[in-house]
Amino acid sequence: MNALLVSALWGVIMMFSGIAIKRAATIRTIALIGIAILLGLNLAELQGWQLVSIDTTGMLQFETYSLLFNTIILAAVLCYVMISGSAMEKIGNNLSDYLALLFFIICGMLMVSAFESLLMLFLGIEIITIPLYILTGSDKKNLKSNEASLKYFLLGAFSSGILLMGIALVYGARGSFALTSVADSIRLSSSLLVSGMLLLMIAMAFKVSAAPFHFWTPDVYDGAPTVFTSFMATVVKVAVFAAFVRLFDRSFALQLSTWQWWVAVLAALTMLVGNVTAVFQQSVKRMLSYSSIAQAGFMLLAVYAMNTAAKEGLLLYAAAYSLATIGIFAVLTRMKDYSFEAFNGMAGRYPWVAAALAIFFLSLAGIPLTGGFLAKFYMIKAALGMSLWLALFALIMAAVSVYYYFRVIQAMYFKPVTQPEPLVFDNLFTAQLLVMALSVVVLGLFPEWLIGLLYF
Amino acid sequence: MIALLILLIPLLGGIISFGAGTNKKLVSLVFTFSTALLLTLVLLALTCFKQPALSAFSAPWLQGVGSSFSLSLDPLASVLCLLTAIVYFLLALYMLEKPIERSAAFYGWLLLAQAGMMGVFLATDGLLFYFFWELALIPMYFLSSIWGGPRRIAVTFKFFIYTFLGSVLLLAGLIYLQSLTPEKSFALDALLKVKLTTAQQSWLLWLLLPAFAIKLPMFPFHTWQPDTYEEAPTPVTLVLSAVMVKMGILGILRWLLPIFPIAAYQWGDVIMGLSIAGIVYASLIAWRQDDLKRLVAYSSIAHIGLMTAAAFAANVTSLQGLCFQLFSHGINILGMWLLVDLIERNTGTRKISALGGIAQHSPVLTIFMLIIALANIALPLTNGFVGELLMFTGLLATKSNYFLVLTVAAGLGIILSAVYTLGMIRSVFFGQPNSVTAQPITLSLLEQLVLLIIVVLILFFGFFPQPLLDVTAQYTDQLFRQVDISYLFRKF
Structure with missing residues (x-):
């Protein structure tokens, strides 16, 4: 709760800091301090300590799971701003505005991980997406960025409409916006409720870019400035997933048999489309957008299985996936050419950066000893209890994903340098990257400290 | 305890070798010393220190999913560990005078591969076995792709994708098997005790077998093998065919036959x-x-x-x-x-x-x-x-x-x-x-x-x-x- 308040406040501070302060480094530091404070407040709340406590009349509820999720989200944002903050300056002159929008997005994310009312869900999702439309189009002179922004806005507005329609129908069936108001509804599967539920599912599938509602994703991710793509594809996607799980876990648990089948189809289709299309990409940035669709398919397994293992796994997945993808995008922001060839011979010139990247890609591919493996392991384990076929399909798709992730490793390690002009990786950047790579490995070796927190 | 040492010596050797950098003398010294030490240890374990308390090791790890870090130097493992130790030691002697490009990384990866294979031979926990199974593969992938012949990249990639596909099926089989045990454990003893119907046994057999069959390789899963053996540098080919292949046999002997006897017979x-x-x-x-x-x-x-x-x-x-x-x-x-x-x-x-x-x-x-x-x-x-x-x-x-x-x-x-x-x-x-x-x-x-x-x-x-x-x-x-x-x- 406290983090939510402070994040909105700090957004305003950031906005005004642009007037008084002209030095980019100072503005960045203020933002970093803000995120650190948010993380601290969140951790304090996890221990049961609050600065102020506000009665939200049951609209929001921060329990351990959502606080843990927020911790992961905030830690990921901290990593993100630390490592990619300097790349934001290159996009335009409005660094303080970008960071302000970032804080508003954080506010929305903290909301969707703790909503108890459908209204709060809608509010949270809107708070997340509206700043994202702006950030996508922030590279004003770039036509692709403008196009992406417009596309994102139109489709995003459309899916918000569907979300609202779903909420309206569910309200019609239940007479309340509260998630846990099932008891009041007379018939559990009235057509009004079921159609509302399906509309909600479609809207959420839009927001997490699950197939067949994924068509906006590659264009938007490709067109947006790489720094912001990194943010959208990781932290935001993970937060919306938390909302997806929470919504269907809390509100539609009794209709499980109705929607579970649909989620299985969504998950299978998303994995198929994401993985197969990623194989044919020629640009690493575009490959990563399809890979983010594929990874969303894996995360949908958590929604499908909806048991304790699945929820634990989603936490781990969120952490492992965000860390790895943020790291890869951070390197991409420092490159001009996003083709696979641009990575040729990187291991010889920048051994540490290449090693960190290799760990990130291994983690995304789900090779043991990395967080990505255990995350996938939990998902498979959760899904296997329900359906052997879906789990097998997911595993085979994981094997397909090795193909495109390893293309980058191959380029870095086995091919000679083809791009003569050197890239700039300062020591601080390399060190940050290595720390992130190390945490991916630690997550893979000792995931228990993260999951163990759930039970305290 | 000895089992843990067998795993740690090549692992440390590998890390030191990577750290040694451009000092070629030091690198080949580390390689020779580490392999010699390991051979001595395995020989001692087979002759003087046969007490079971010494040969097994177990530590808690990933308890949440019912897995533990347990190793055991049982008779089958000791034959294979002895073989691996001898092969590596002879390889070290053979390579002592031969120059190789970027030797630090080469010997480092070789030693890490040795650690991975030793882990496969020693593990008595399903998930741990799978961990090492994959970890033994990664060094081989790098070794063949960097130091191999002209077609190395494509050929090694084929090898990698092939074996990875087998591994994911293996993982599915192991998770499924674990979910059938009453105590939800990956330990070999628990898996051996689980009561399976004939149909379940057949299912699981065909989930586990591809991984082993590809590694061996068994006809018709062999198409990666001649190309990879030809393109990989000879020391790597040698490790692949003398030792790594045995991982597949060990998989069959330890994780297939005793757990699915009926299906194996059918x-x-x-x-x-x-x-x-x-x-x-x-x-x-x-x-x-x-x-x-x-x-x-x-x-x-x-x-x-x-x-x-x-x-x-x-x-x-x-x-x-x-x-x-x-x-x-x-x-x-x-x-x-x-x-x-x-x-x-x-x-x-x-x-x-x-x-x-x-x-x-x-x-x-x-x-x-x-x-x-x-x-x-x-x-x-x-x-x-x-x-x-x-x-x-x-x-x-x-x-x-x-x-x-x-x-x-x-x-x-x-x-x-x-x-x-x-x-x-x-x-x-x-x-x-x-x-x-x-x-x-x-x-x-x-x-x-x-x-x-x-x-x-x-x-x-x-x-x-x-x-x-x-x-x-x-x-x-x-x-x-x-x-x-x-x-x-x-x-x-």
């Missing part, structure tokens, strides 16, 4: 049929090969085929022979690869048609080659004979309805192996020397020592197989104690 005919088809097929192809490396690669498929068939023959004799052959095949194929490497280094070619008459100028090399090749085709009084004799006896005694067809076909493979091996020796070593082979191939003292050790091992176990058979008998006893497969024989 599908035994099919698997034996495939393996033996593989023997004949690979032998015929080996006969027509002009490249020494490809010839040895195909001959390896044939030998492994016989071992796979023996694993599913479901009797003690064939299993005994198989365990013995695990060791001797490793030693023999090590010798074959070293000789191929020596010929290639000195003449610059591997083409059988381009070579000839080496015996005239290099008699020592020829004598070594002859002994090792004869061991490879299992002539009596060599170590190869003991294993193959036992395996054939076992195959003849198998309860399969097709035992005669299978045994005769397998026997045909052995005859073919004599044909192509001796044919290769004739055209490479005898006849008139040509311009390529005009220079004598002189062996350095170290090379002679390495080949001598191999020959001594071949002859020693050819004359006195009993010490090793005693160890493998412990394994077969243990296997038959673990599983009550008496019901298999009641059918007939």
Whole structure:
């Protein structure tokens, strides 16, 4: 709760800091301090300590799971701003505005991980997406960025409409916006409720870019400035997933048999489309957008299985996936050419950066000893209890994903340098990257400290 | 505790080797020292420190999913660890004087691969086994892709994707198996106790088997193997074929046969049929090969085929022979690869048609080659004979309805192996020397020592197989104690 308040406040501070302060480094530091404070407040709340406590009349509820999720989200944002903050300056002159929008997005994310009312869900999702439309189009002179922004806005507005329609129908069936108001509804599967539920599912599938509602994703991710793509594809996607799980876990648990089948189809289709299309990409940035669709398919397994293992796994997945993808995008922001060839011979010139990247890609591919493996392991384990076929399909798709992730490793390690002009990786950047790579490995070796927190 | 040390020594060696950087002397010293230390440790563990308290190790790890870090140096693991330690030590001696580009990374990856393989042999927890199974693969991927021949990248990638596909099925099988245990545990003991219906056993067998079959490789999953063996640098090929292949056999022996005895027996005919088809097929192809490396690669498929068939023959004799052959095949194929490497280094070619008459100028090399090749085709009084004799006896005694067809076909493979091996020796070593082979191939003292050790091992176990058979008998006893497969024989 406290983090939510402070994040909105700090957004305003950031906005005004642009007037008084002209030095980019100072503005960045203020933002970093803000995120650190948010993380601290969140951790304090996890221990049961609050600065102020506000009665939200049951609209929001921060329990351990959502606080843990927020911790992961905030830690990921901290990593993100630390490592990619300097790349934001290159996009335009409005660094303080970008960071302000970032804080508003954080506010929305903290909301969707703790909503108890459908209204709060809608509010949270809107708070997340509206700043994202702006950030996508922030590279004003770039036509692709403008196009992406417009596309994102139109489709995003459309899916918000569907979300609202779903909420309206569910309200019609239940007479309340509260998630846990099932008891009041007379018939559990009235057509009004079921159609509302399906509309909600479609809207959420839009927001997490699950197939067949994924068509906006590659264009938007490709067109947006790489720094912001990194943010959208990781932290935001993970937060919306938390909302997806929470919504269907809390509100539609009794209709499980109705929607579970649909989620299985969504998950299978998303994995198929994401993985197969990623194989044919020629640009690493575009490959990563399809890979983010594929990874969303894996995360949908958590929604499908909806048991304790699945929820634990989603936490781990969120952490492992965000860390790895943020790291890869951070390197991409420092490159001009996003083709696979641009990575040729990187291991010889920048051994540490290449090693960190290799760990990130291994983690995304789900090779043991990395967080990505255990995350996938939990998902498979959760899904296997329900359906052997879906789990097998997911595993085979994981094997397909090795193909495109390893293309980058191959380029870095086995091919000679083809791009003569050197890239700039300062020591601080390399060190940050290595720390992130190390945490991916630690997550893979000792995931228990993260999951163990759930039970305290 | 010893089991943990066996794992840690190569791991630390690998890390130190990576850290040593450009200091080539230090790197090869680390490699030699680490492999020698490991060999000493394994030998000590097999002779002086046999107490079970010393050989097993267990620590809590990933308790949430029912897994633990448990290792055990049981009889089967000790045969394979001994083999790995010997192969690596001999490789270290052989490579001591040979320069290699970026040696720090090369030896580092080799040692990490050794750690991974030792982990596979020692693990007694399903998830841990899978961990090491994958970890042994990654170093091999880097080794073959960086130091290999011209087609290395594509070929190694094929190998990697192939094995990874097998691994994910293995993972699915293990998770499914774990979900069936009452205490939700990955421990081998828990998996052995789980009651499975015949249908479940068949399902699980086919989930686990592809991973092992691809690693072996078993016909028809073998298409990656000749290409990879040809393109990988010889030290890597050697590790792949002498040691890594054994991971597949170990998988079958430890994670398949005891857990799914009924399915293994039901599908035994099919698997034996495939393996033996593989023997004949690979032998015929080996006969027509002009490249020494490809010839040895195909001959390896044939030998492994016989071992796979023996694993599913479901009797003690064939299993005994198989365990013995695990060791001797490793030693023999090590010798074959070293000789191929020596010929290639000195003449610059591997083409059988381009070579000839080496015996005239290099008699020592020829004598070594002859002994090792004869061991490879299992002539009596060599170590190869003991294993193959036992395996054939076992195959003849198998309860399969097709035992005669299978045994005769397998026997045909052995005859073919004599044909192509001796044919290769004739055209490479005898006849008139040509311009390529005009220079004598002189062996350095170290090379002679390495080949001598191999020959001594071949002859020693050819004359006195009993010490090793005693160890493998412990394994077969243990296997038959673990599983009550008496019901298999009641059918007939």
